[in-house]
Amino acid sequence: MEFVDDPELVGQVRAWVGAANRVVALTGAGISTESGIPDFRGPQGVWTRNPKAERSSHISEYLRDPEVRRQVWQARLASPAWTAEPNAGHLALVELERQGRLHALVTQNIDGLHQRAGSDPALVIELHGTMREAMCLGCGDRGPMEPVLERLRAGEHDPPCLRCGGILKSATISFGQSLVDADLERAQRAAQEADLLLAVGSMLTVSPACHLVPLAAAAGARVVIVNADPTPYDDLAGAVLRAPIGEVLPRLVG
Numbered sequence: 458m459e460f461v462d463d464p465e466l467v468g469q470v471r472a473w474v475g476a477a478n479r480v481v482a483l484t485g486a487g488i489s490t491e492s493g494i495p496d497f498r499g500p501q502g503v504w505t506r507n508p509k510a511e512r513s514s515h516i517s518e519y520l521r522d523p524e525v526r527r528q529v530w531q532a533r534l535a536s537p538a539w540t541a542e543p544n545a546g547h548l549a550l551v552e553l554e555r556q557g558r559l560h561a562l563v564t565q566n567i568d569g570l571h572q573r574a575g576s577d578p579a580l581v582i583e584l585h586g587t588m589r590e591a592m593c594l595g596c597g598d599r600g601p602m603e604p605v606l607e608r609l610r611a612g613e614h615d616p617p618c619l620r621c622g623g624i625l626k627s628a629t630i631s632f633g634q635s636l637v638d639a640d641l642e643r644a645q646r647a648a649q650e651a652d653l654l655l656a657v658g659s660m661l662t663v664s665p666a667c668h669l670v671p672l673a674a675a676a677g678a679r680v681v682i683v684n685a686d687p688t689p690y691d692d693l694a695g696a697v698l699r700a701p702i703g704e705v706l707p708r709l710v711g
């Protein structure tokens with residue numbers, strides 16, 4: 458990761474943020490790495506280190522292979538997200554909300570750290586679902602994750618739905634699964650209403666989330682990207698900040 462400190466550019470973006478009334482933040486795994494949760498495709502990313510892990514993120518594999526489910530559940534149980542605390546990046550977005558500038562917080566993250574930081578759940582749109590709930594792929598029954606983790610700790614490897622016996626999974630969107638229409642529509646509407654779209658900690662390669670960036674730009678929003686790596690939308694942005702998120706976001710909203 459190569460970070461560049463550009464105080465002048467930071468000052469410029471800070472002025473834009475200060476003048477904005479409807480900021481839409483679009484966050485990705487990069488905002489949570491400083492909380493100890495690895496991203497997927499960054500230098501220390503889960504898939505960068507173990508490309509095979511990407512396979513288990515396809516819903517067809519999960520449905521087909523009990524061994525994949527066993528591995529996914531063990532990884533879920535061991536996730537650093539259960540004990541992770543929000544960091545300065547999450548808190549900066551809470552501050553933006555307190556200032557009355559945050560129109561929506563669209564996240565690709567499943568870790569729930571925005572809400573834990575204090576972001577109003579009504580403003581948070583979790584495009585890829587949440588790992589804090591479990592859902593039956595058969596009957597659709599949904600509930601908190603903790604009781605399922607308890608069953609894993611007690612020795613179950615692939616805990617079935619207690620209501621119908623179907624296959625349980627975290628309430629997250631895997632590859633091959635559709636996003637929730639209502640969530641995507643809300644996010645698209647928010648992007649079109651934004652005066653500033655702040656894309657933070659995302660490679661902007663996962664569709665349809667990444668399409669929110671050109672959508673906002675086409676509707677007239679200024680785009681600011683904060684990410685260590687280049688993204689396909691850097692050319693569209695008014696500014697690209699290649700800086701550590703937890704360090705630079707507080708400077709943008711302070």
Ligand code: NAD
Binds near residue numbers: 458491496659662
């Ligand atoms: P990604 O892994 O594709 O990209 C993350 C980007 O953030 C990388 O470019 C990385 O270099 C950058 N980054 C990491 N830490 C940073 C820091 N401190 N400062 C600046 N930049 C930093 O992530 P994505 O675009 O969100 O797509 C991955 C998918 O994986 C998403 O769908 C997301 O749902 C899921 N995911 C979620 C979590 C989580 O909930 N915390 C973790 C891993 C993956």
